[in-house]
Amino acid sequence: MQRHLISAADLTRDDAVLILDTAEEMARVADRPIKKLPTLRGRTVVNLFFEDSTRTRISFEAAEKRLSADVINFTAKGSSVSKGESLKDTAQTLEAMGVDAVVIRHGASGAPYRLANSGWIDAAVINAGDGTHQHPTQALLDAFTMRRRLVGRDTGLGKDLSGRRITIVGDVLHSRVARSNVDLLHTLGAEVTLVAPPTLVPVGVETWPCEVSYDLDSTLPKSDAVMMLRVQRERMNAAFFPTEREYSRRYGLDGERMAKMPEHAIVMHPGPMVRGMEITAEVADSDRCTVVEQVANGVSIRMAVLYLLLGGNEPAVPNARTNEEK
């Protein structure tokens, strides 16, 4: 494993599988009466959020606390953080406090990369979403969810997603989730198809390890998982598509469309969902929709990532591995 987690593209297949397997161990902790491990006792983790995201911050915070880390939340939104140098200033303040890891969310693509590679700090850097670039722990929790559902919770251990067909639908252009997922799912052996109106597909996508289609209906029957991306209504005003209704008609997932998917196929969404726009309530509430599991899995994945980046050689979960076959 590398010292930082900046991009899903930085993970090898073995790294990724190790994280998924470790997350399975972490998930078992959630089933215990005391959901806490001593693993990161005495280590300090900062959640450095320059951009609002209560969901992601709470998920990381829960993961950190379950690993017994000391947690500092730093929310820069609303303060005078507009000039770039403040990222460096903030980083150096954290460095002076002896922080071991920084979980950073930033509106600018590349900010976590700069933080990790500019010599400003020594701490491990975990990218919790940067601009329209990457959100690697989201991709990992999505892959974790797919592996559990499509391969199996126990039978999936040590395995990747070879041969599974994943369709990602919506605003690919502005989506760090799409970028991260394309990279990671490809590494894990899955076949990825992006579906979006041409205005929401980036110029240059032809070099990505995936297919691109503008037609959702023809893609659905060939999908083991369909991931719906959030579409912001503002995009309509910027002429990315004509009307919300037209978008829904062509790229929204409703019950009728869901019926075209294979029996076993699942519906995913990184949340928060805009019901009625990209997904209907009927689909969102069906048992094929994994949104709630994704949230729970997010904590396990983030525990695994924190443990693997920061943990020593101690087993993450005492006695857990000896009970397993591996």
Added chain:
Amino acid sequence: MSKILIRGAKVLGGEPQDVLIDGEVIAEVGTGLSADGAQVVEATGKVLLPGLVDLHTHLREPGREDSETVLTGTRAAASGGYTAVFAMANTFPVADTAGVVEQVYRLGQEHGYCDVQPIGAVTVGLEGKKLAELGAMHESAAGVTVFSDDGKCVDDAVIMRRALEYVKAFGGVVAQHAQEPRLTEGAQMNEGVVSAELGLGGWPAVAEESIIARDVLLAEHVGSRVHICHLSTAGSVEIVRWAKSRGIAVTAEVTPHHLLLTDELVRTYNPVYKVNPPLRTERDVHALRTALADGTIDIVATDHAPHPHEDKDCEWAAAAMGMVGLETALSVVQETMVDTGLLDWAGVADRMSVKPAQIGQATGHGRPVSAGEPANLTLVDTEYRGQVDPAGFASRSRNTPYEGRRLPGRVTHTWLRGKATLVDGKLT
């Protein structure tokens, strides 16, 4: 002592000759010239060029003296072999009045390292709404003939048309920063494979090309001269080539960095590579080199854009755009054009001195190296190889993309009207 004998220099890269400077002019060019009463500069093996002329320099004074001043900028220019620079108008206050351009012009004269020809803004405050007092700037002591809103595009077609027409009265030229503003909202780098991966806002080639296409058509329609700043794409080259074949009075410039660097470097997220227009692809770089060689692109201009460290030592999106270039331009041109066989030294003299002086009407610069001409000269050690060390820059800013990079060639001497501004690589 007013006589200087430059002995054995390859004038414009040709056979070794002696050049005798007497006072402000070249007195004699020949072989075996007498050194009697003259200070001798041994120049065997070196190339002698007419002093370089930069049509696109940001000196930052007035307003951003923390980045650069007329003094530090002209010292950087002399270090790079320049004897004249055209100072862009995007200062604070903007150079849109006779008062501001005269101030910049006078500072250049006072410091004496390099002639400074101010460029006047096309529109008031670079806002693109109302023509600045172009005539008053022309009639001022600064004698402005080049007008540009550089940093911003004159995107309103009517304003651009009027500016092109208006400057005809005194033979001026409008230098366009070709950037369609709507197509480049939120733009951070070249739109393409790399931007798609990095998730950085794309600056599409067509945003440059569409403005160039429009402007050459406007220039044709009103019978005016238009100059395209820092052209950066293969498509732009095609449009300029077409316009020239049609007889349209268009000239174009390319920066050294667009001749050498590509958008692949943005993968480092290091803002030292953030520049406007952005670094493009390998294919564009080759098209630009070819176009400079065949004359489709007329000149090399640095777009020297100094910024203080803190404006670059941050995340990409927050960083200022631009890189310094005066002190490395000739080396980059040697590497990309001369050492590749695309251009000889006479060609370099043409693209970096003769033509820019003509476009900007800097009489006295870009002249032949022959008797009776002003002694504006640059001596280059073309055999030199070494790493770029920004610590030695005369520019107040250090935002060079070439730190630690090996580049060929080094300017050893610069003379401005017979007065040495650079001797053995050291400023006087």
